Amino acid sequence: MTTSRLTDSQRVVVTGLGATTPLGGDVASTWSAMLAGQSGVKVLTEDWVDMLPVQIAAPVAVDPSEVLPVPQIKRMDRSGQFALIAAREAWSDAGTPEVDPERMGVVIASGIGGVTTLLAAYDTLKERGARRVLPMTVPMLMPNGPAAVVGLELSARAGVHTPVSACSSGAEAIAYAVDMIRSGRADVVTAGGTEAAIHALPLAGFAAMQALSTRNDEPERASRPYDKGRDGFVLGEGAGVVVLETLEHARARGAKVYAEVAGTGISADAHHIAQPDPVGAGASRAMAQAVRSAGATPADVRHINAHATSTPVGDLAEVQAIRRALGDATDGVCVSSTKSVTGHLLGAAGAVEAIATILAIHDRKAPPTANLEDLDDDVSLDVVRGEPRELPDGELLALNNSFGFGGHNVAVAFRTVEQ
């Protein structure tokens, strides 16, 4: 068993969780659906769907219009609305800490930014002219918009940031937040990711890459990581946000602590703009770095919330990467892909799955991978299926993997904290 090499003023812990996802409008409903293996994937009913080969996606379970007042909705892209809802839950869950605004940071990532705002504004421009383009168009479409919205809400003045690294953006936000705290720039950082890209254009683009499942007649069974019958990912939307602070800061204010962000690892493939390195070299370096920076060894890892999006190539590249990073210790690790129920939330994925990883070690239950009926012969992993897997007593270390188009790899190691 490892012990942290860091002092309480250097150890960064998670004290608040917030989410709005295809499974629920908050963390509790999202987590219980993950444990139950309930899918959030649906047949789309928008009028543009008929022109697309892919007619399924995973929209949020609770639309922001049910939560936020209309004037606020009008001034924010949907991705900003998700981020605000998740950040409010996380901040409240953290006990609305009293923090000097100049010591408070925000890092909210997005993979694509305000794409539905951009496309709607272009329709307005073409159909009704320049004068009808809303003055809020630019603040709504900019990818840092959601981070700025959350920064305004919390009056965060230590820095507001938006990492953009496709599907690893949400995880990179958490890694960046840890760096902000450890480097002394902030005492408390609200971090996560958001995405709202369920629209004809992104769907058509991903479909053109052959990246999406076309199992239109069986939406709930379409996202099936590691299964022989997987045929691509399902596009999801939503946001996940966590509140991070030093263990010293959390203890001083008597906050509850979910877990420690024990280590982070970031690497790049420099292999291909959209294909993963087939042997997973870059991804394995990110995982190894996360374990090493946690002061741990591969044998300490008990659980991985995998990136596993349900694409034929990507899932297998990650299997290679896990084996390369953990070696024989891989056999002692249970692996889950919660994308089997949420779909792929792109820039929010790493944040929502960080929450799933944190709760897995906190509640000692790894969620099942839904729709795994016929395990791919090349997946040499202990994949959790059917029921949640009980995790053992004692200190637990878990990894959350996120990889993005562009060859971005991020792994974050979470560890249980003695209360």
Added chain:
Amino acid sequence: MAASEQEILEGLAEIVNEETGIPAGDVQPDKSFTDDLDIDSLSMMTIVVNAEEKFGVRIPDDDVKGLSTVGDAVSYIQKASA
């Protein structure tokens, strides 16, 4: 027939309410858009464009600067649509 001053006030109050959430009853002729109603320039431009559409008038950007109170806007729209 052009709208009456009261009709314009009510229509404008509705637009302001939709854009900002300010209760329509608070949108009175003596109120300043910036000092009393706390409406920023971005919301003001959206209100202007929506008012143009609703009342069938054109309010050039240079003229918007002269509309400091709700009453100024009501009179402007009434004149422009007369």
